Amino acid sequence: MTERVAIVGGGVIGCAVARELAPDYDVEVFEKGQLASEASALAAGEITMLSSYEDEPAIGWHAVDFFREYDGTGEFSYTELPSIGLVTPDREDEKRRYASRVAADDLPVRYLEREEASEAYPTFDLSDHAGVIEHGVSGFVDPYTFAITLHHDARDDRATFHTDTAVHDLLVEDGEVVGLETEDGRVEADHVVCAAGWRTREFLLEYTPIPVRPYRTQCIVLEPESPLPDGFPMGWYPGEHVYFRPEHNGDFLIGGWSFAEANPESASGQADAEFRTHVAELVPTFLEGFEEAGYVDGWAGVDGATPDTRPILDAPADAPDGLVVATGFNGRGVMTAPVAATAVRSLLTGEDAPFSLDTFAIDRFDTRSDDFEFISISAGD
Ligand SMILES: Cc1cc2nc3c(=O)[nH]c(=O)nc-3n(C[C@H](O)[C@H](O)[C@H](O)COP(=O)(O)OP(=O)(O)OC[C@H]3O[C@@H](n4cnc5c(N)ncnc54)[C@H](O)[C@@H]3O)c2cc1C
Structure with a gap:
């Protein structure tokens, strides 16, 4: 008999995991609202995986390869653009060294002097800056279209999606997951994947405390005096809590300003x-x-958010057997979805993933408390 997997949460992560598993498992997704109606619908859609995983290039490239290949599936498109970080004069030496170090690892990164950067990116006024760090491979997607395309693929492989169906609890017998208690009744399953976003901690608290806390993050779209030109890059302004990208119609999307949220x-x-x-x-x-x-x-x-800004993709040792957790995406859940899906497959099947899962293991944290300092990825370098 085909093994059954029940997924809690129909955001981009639940949809990506469902698509990955549907060819080999009986997959059912339970979403208390509508698919991709929470964080997943609100994302800026930036894909900056190579810069986010410079220390683990196999992870970054796994995501980039996926987006390049998935581009053109149904309504989904991936727009690849360089991304630039502005460099103030006091940090020029440090940033030059950084660019040479990561470029030596074959990552497409270079330092551009102010003159060179102004020529490449003429909309920028770099008079207060020494230059820019340019990441050659990044891009953006429409996050809702992405999630729904993943959902369509999963459905084509016979995954079923139950919307407006809250899951109240795990069903556990003799230390093993045997299903879920949903608002419509019991559902049997051999494995449960918890992809319930920031609510994952509360949902699993009595089984395995997860060090995840909610934070709130924002976006604004501006219409410039004239539409942004072709070739306008994505980017970020270190220390100013912002990242940005062009919209397809020439508008400008700027996001960031993220803080821990006590009343999510x-x-x-x-x-x-x-x-x-x-x-x-x-x-x-x-x-x-x-x-x-x-x-x-x-x-x-x-x-x-997690204490180190990286997600938790793991089957925690103290949790009931058969439970896999995929949460804590820290503002990178859309771009990390292909990696999360592959990691969950590896955790369920025992097959090797094409990257190390150590970065995502829950035992990298000394405690499981959610009382940790929130680190905003948009406030840093
Ligand atoms: C303003 C903003 C900008 C962002 N920009 C980017 C970006 O540029 N790039 C990027 O990669 N990421 C970005 N993100 C982050 C990204 O949106 C998230 O990391 C990602 O959506 C997380 O996906 P998820 O499926 O884990 O969570 P969610 O989308 O929150 O989905 C979890 C789902 O679980 C459901 N659920 C919870 N509990 C239960 C239950 N008990 N029963 C049934 N269902 C349940 C919820 O209803 C929800 O739909 C941004 C986020 C925001 C808010």
Whole structure:
């Protein structure tokens, strides 16, 4: 008999895992609302896996290869663009050394002097900067289309999706997972994958405490005085809590401003006034054509953070057998979805993954407390 896998959560991670497993397992996904209706629908869709996993290039390349290959599946598209980080004069030497070090590991990274960078990226006013770090391979996707395309693929392989169906509990017998208690009744399963986003900690607390806490992060879209030109890159401004990318219509999306969230259920879905002001003051200092930019949209959403900003993809030793956890994506869940799906397959089947899973193992943390300092990935380098 084909083994049954029940997945808790129909965000981008639940959908990616369902697609990966559906050819070989009887897969059922349980989502308390609609598919990809929480963090997954709100993401900026940036794919910056090589820079996020410089220490583990096999992980970054696994995701990049997936997005390149998946581009054009159904309605899904992946737009590949370079990404630049602005370098202030006081950090020039440090950043030059950094670029040579990572380039020596065959990563597509280089340091561009101000003149060279201004020529390559003429919309940027780099008068306050020494140059930029350019990551040659990054890109963006529409996160909702991505999740729904994964869902369609999984459904074509006979996975079933139950929306508006909350899962109340795991069913455990003799230390083994045997299914789920859902609002519609009991469901039997040989394996359970918990992909419930930031709610994973609360859901699994009595079985295996997961060091994940909610944080809130935001995006704003601006309409510049004229549409951004072709070749406008993605990028980030170290120390200013922001990253950015072009939209397909020439608008400008800027995201970041992330903070730990004590009340995730009632957190505002609007961008904060402080973030709007910060963006309005900051953007014209490094981009031409934004003095009179129009405000198009702004929003905020809640995701799960871990103490070291990397997700937990593991079958914890203290958890009931048959349970796999996929949570704590720290603002990178869309780009990490292909890696999460492959990791979960490896954890279920025992097949080797094409990268080490050590980075994602829960025992890398000394404690399972959620009382840790939140590190914002958009506030750093
Ligand atoms: C503003 C913003 C910008 C972002 N930008 C990017 C970006 O540029 N690139 C990137 O890669 N990532 C980005 N992210 C992060 C990314 O959106 C998340 O990491 C990713 O969506 C996490 O996916 P998930 O499936 O784990 O979580 P979710 O999308 O939160 O899905 C979890 C699902 O589980 C369901 N669920 C929970 N408990 C239960 C239960 N008991 N029963 C049934 N269902 C349950 C929830 O309803 C939810 O739909 C951003 C996030 C935000 C908010």
